[in-house]
Amino acid sequence: MKQFENMEVWFVTGSQHLYGDEALKVVAEDSQKIADGLSRSDRIPMRVVYKPVVTTPEAITQVCLDANSDPNCVGLIVWMHTFSPAKMWINGLKALHKPFLHLHTQFNVEIPWSDIDMDFMNLNQSAHGGREFGHIATRLRLNRKVVVGHWQDSDVQDEVAVWMRAAAGWHDSRGARIARFADNMNEVAVTDGDKVEAQIRLGYLVRNFGVGDLVAYVDQVTDAEVDRLVAEYDDRYVVAEELQEGGSKRESLRYAAKIEIGLRAFLEDGGYKAFTTNFETLHGLKQLPGIAVQRLMADGYGFAAEGDWKTAALVRAMKVMAKGLKGGTSFMEDYTYHLKPGDMKVLGAHMLEVCESIADKKPSLEIHPLSIGGKADPVRSVFTAPSGPGVVASIVDLGNRFRMVVNEIQVVPPDEPLKKLPVARAVWVPKPNLKVAAAAWILAGGAHHSGFSQAINAQVLQDYADMADIEFVLIGSSTNLSEFKKELRWNQVYYHLSKGL
16 A cells, blocks of 8 residues: 555656657557556555656646646656657646656666667657756756656665655645644744745645633543543553552643643644644643643644744654654754764753654653743653654745755664653764754754654655755765855855846
């Protein structure tokens, strides 16, 4: 079963009538085989749908318009089997609102050296047909992904799969609703931004609610509903003694369950895919949502704290892109550093809200003072993320554009057990190292909140940024601060000038 059951990519092949009906019949047969082969591949996460070969400007425009209006189509894979004059593609590509991937491949693997003739040459013209198509896409200044190689090769299919995951995240973002309970944390800059431009550029709608709107839902939760959820807590977690049946804090656990039930109902009724909270504004709630947020994230909702709607939306997109992959995805924050020379690393966490999908083993369910916010002690699950590669990502508003900042990381075990730290956490070494990575992140204006994932890689995020037409900067193994500064300056000039080009 495909990981994205209700999403599909259309396979569109370009040709022309110059070669005759018999040649076009072969083009169609080959295209059908490639589409079916990709669709059957275990490496490809969604269905690939063959579309009839397009040979005229009218047919090209129509398939692009059809893709725009089809709710299941997340994008196109475009292939030139023969030469397809690129002026035929102009109107269609200008009308296309879905992302597309240019697959520069050919049906056959090898040149049939001893048998090749002009009939074969006329039919198998991907080598220069793809260049013709590429020219017009560049002339139109269209963002797209180009994948080169034989369509049956594993590396080619893996590149296509990465793009499909980005397309799934982009498709999910279009029209997504983000709920904010109260406003941003007072005086904080990076979590705020231009919500109108975000809707124009990134597609999602940010709506604001008073905490009282949530409280109304929480107050409607019945004891029977709480009983069922608390029984699930007892079964799923290593429950601290004071939270167990008969324990001194059992009622706090029951109230945490009420928050989860009420919050889930609110999000489901409104069709929201992500949400934010703010510990400064909890009027009517007895405790800051902790376990509720962690579990909702584990179920696929995006989240960020303190009203950070951009990170909440990003976490949701990352979760969609990661569907079916090993490893979790969570809201995260660089909290404190280990600055021992030669062994520098980051301890990432938040007050409460780290997703259980990144837990290395069965989480414990605990209750501890929060020390800020002025409310009752909140319930939360506590765990550590497993070792392995990952990424942290941030989208920031620079005033004239959005920028995505991504740092490749290696998650490592804590040096010692964190016995007194009552929050979920991850420890990682940023690439290329903490000194360079932190300086680059700061120079790029990255937020203190991020989306953390051990499921997807930086390439998925870059493809997503390309689809959104936003700036992308990567901090990785080869990052050099001097060159990174130049990249930021060049980008500044490009994005300033591109508005007038």
